[in-house]
Amino acid sequence: MSRAASQTMKIQKPVVVSEKGLVASQNRIASEIGANILRKGGNAIDSAIATSFALGVVEPWMSGIGGGGYMIIRRANDEGAHVVDFGMRSPSMLKKEDYPVIGGKANDLFPWPVVKDDANVFGAKAIAIPGQVAGMAKAHETFGSLPWADLLAPAIIEAEEGLLVDWYAQLILASAAKGLAKFPASRAVYLEEDGFPKASAWTALGQTRCDQSDLATTLATIASQGAKAFYQGSIAQNMVDDLKAAGGHHSLQDFNDYRAQIVPASEFRYKGHRIFGTPEITAGPTLERVFQWLKEWSPDGMRPSAEDFTTFDQVIRKANQERFETMGDVANEPVPGCTTHFNIVDEEGTMVSVTQTLLSIFGSRMTLPSSGVLMNNGIMWFDPESGKPNSIGPNKRCLSNMCPTLLERSDGTRFGLGAAGGRKIMPAVAQLISYLLDFGMDANTAMHEPRIDVSLSETTIIDHTLPEPIRTALKQKLPSMTEAPRTVYPYHFACPSIIERNGTMNAGTTEIMAPWADTVSAES
Template identity: 35%
Template sequence: MTLSDREGDNWTLTTPAARSRNGVVAAQHRIAAQAGAAQLDAGGNAVDAIVATAYALNAVEPWMSGLGGAGFMVIWLAKAQRAVALDFQGVLAGDTRLEDYPVDPSLPATPMGFPGVVDNANIEGYRSITVPGAVAGLDHALTRYGTKRRPEVMAPAIALAERGLDVDWFTSLQIGVCARTLARDPVSSSIYLPGGHPATPESRLRIPILAATLREIAEGGSETFYRGALAEKIVGDLQAGGSRISRQDLAAYEVFEYAPMAVGHRGYTLYTPGARSGGLRQREMLAHALAAMPIPPERPTPETWRVYAEALEHCWKRHKIRNGVITEQGACTSSMSSVDAEGNMVALTYTLLNRFGSGVTLPSTGMLMNDSVSYFDPRPGYPTTMVGGKRINSSNMCPTVAVKDGEARFSVGASGGNLIMPAVTQVAALMMDFGMSVEEAIHHPRLDASFRGSVRIDPRFSPETLATLAKRFELEIAPQRVFPKLYACVSALSRDPATGECVGLNDPTQPVGGAATPAPFQLEPLGDDEPAVRP
């Protein structure tokens, strides 16, 4: 047993929940959640709300996700009594060449566990970028399942981008962690490293052209992004920087819509994006836990946590056998959930992969771009080897919607690379196995296990639980932290069909996270240049 935090953080972390009978939105930034909840207030549904939230994150949490990213979404359609999944993952350029990524044995492995390459070309800079799917995915969801016009849904994001990002200590932390990568790109450096140093609290960052790009998307949707005037700007910037992404690559991009993976557990049906996400591991973890604990005790016991830890180790072992080396440790990604008064519910997780992605901000659009080439192996002959036009087919993202008796009961997702699926599944299991509220489950101590030789555990667990787990595993005892987040960053919400009450909250470790109830979107005044929110 190791204690890794004798001199570490000394905080008690809690976060408030938002409650409403008219719906709620939970996200990693509470202003983005407010942008989403405003759509509910204006008569929109949960899909309108999640799309507004996702776009708003471009302006308030640009380091985690955005126009240059990709992801998954699960939607529960209350009237139709069915769930749909959307895969809008990134795709390699059609002209991808392994010779662009020569292995450098002197470099450490990438966050995905693949060999490092010369100049970190698979994790930093223009050649680490895949065709982004975010705009296609969000537009697909809004067009097919939303109720409001795109300009209305995107108005808060545009206003936030016009205003600029008010820098606090948490923003400075995010920038400081990635300062070296950001310094490689002149546009990113000018935005995030004024004077050559990370932006400091009480300053304001403006991302040039981002508001104009959002407005262009609001007017032209995915058509302009992938096949129109905006596509021309994007490809021009990419190719000028050394990317092989072409106009044909953008024009060929597709969103995959399909029936999500469904798994039954104690009367619930959990819907996830399936085997390309963390959903298959979630299914295997729950099945293993159910077999070992067919009738749960009234409250979790030390044996409960032994079962959960063994189930996580089991599913991760199977995953690594299936996929080879994929050990994502990325600190990026943003997860959010929404529910409306009609019972429609959405879970969305999307990402730039690593924090600030490639570190590249495209000069003609203000878009921060992903580094998802690092999902692929630079060596020939492996299932994950880079091949032109290949789509990301293995991710830890695990947005989950849980349904019982024909009603969506809760939605949960998280950011945090390998930490995502264990955290999401524990929160879900605590609610299903022990009847915990979403608020109680989010605040409960967690452990993390991914078949890596040890199990990390929060010291808030009882001494009996620690002793029981120490008999079976090598333990790393580490408390929850604001940084680094050792147990993922979870966003979740629930809805009680009997009362209609919706409850949402974000992880206690996320100081800027939160949930919001329906209300008009209003920006807090920051000066005389305050923009109006306009459709």
């Protein structure tokens, strides 16, 4: 833990309450756009589509049309829930020999063995076929009510104006400048001509923006021609040409064949509560395993104790170990089993929870010159070593860490939640679910409660604001432990958001340390 960080500062982010519905996302602008769709009479799915496209513009390093994700929907009067699966998949012509393992341990999101030239992390060979556009189109076709073009219009306006570089954007740009500088189109959008990151203005009178005009043109084409323009039309052909020119093995057929799908959400009962999650090769099945093993456990008090955190640590580690050993896309069939998350509830009570990603911050770091699309590095989800369920291979679905989740507590209160943060996502979501269900907390209390992170194989990270007796006890109970602050950057304990519906009243809250994240009410 940094000795320079303030030890006395306390930050709170009050919950937003509304009967008209609300949007809780990692960017205030995107939340405003989603809430405005609700004000215009759109439902929660319409709002989610608009929010999704907007986030790809105003928070481009986390997600966008060059990525993928999962949406879970429970309409107000439905007994069950649906999942829109728009996860990414590897190109059908991918060549495993392009990813030779040279030893050591990678230093990006996952501790895989290092691949020569980081081919699974940076550039064209790291890029999987994106699903975000297809996923939003599938959700709109099945559940939407407002015109498709109207839902993309706000994102187009934001892209035409260009991303405003404030202090937080400058921080993120600086953290990724070395990687972005390798790709001319990325360099042109996000860096200065000399390769340094764009900087925020020192006063309110000046503004620095990133030029997203090419992305605006692409979004406008998708708005007018539909998702098919991204997968079958000139956009798709141009993207394939750009990828091939950069050494990728993507084909127009890969884009033509991509399909988002709607599947039933997994549902499991937990101590009288209902949990709806994502099935198959997401973190949803691993989350379910956590709660299967927690069924016989009960907390002693109203807040987690050292014993409770020790239980979380043991159970989450056990579930993760099972996940890493058994899950993946084997023979292209689903196996049971830096990102952004947002939640929406409308006036009727329909809830939507969405996690979408480019995977790493700025994904592959490669912006395609013909379309302005920043592309994912979804190939990094695969284990580069052969012979594993999740080994790199052609035409395979990516094993993701995402687990957007909906809850119905035994008292009738409903929640939607999820998080960003790679392998930190599931441990954070599991603890928050326990706070809401086992400890009976509301969304606001749960969000402010300290957590631990169990995503590292050998070390547990604990929030240094936990009471001293708990920290002392955990030092004795956990094999390896380190303290860390809950900071703006990096997010040691993931970056979650939660919505809550009790009767006709809705509430929403976002990660207290996320400076852009906010909840916006649909009330005028």
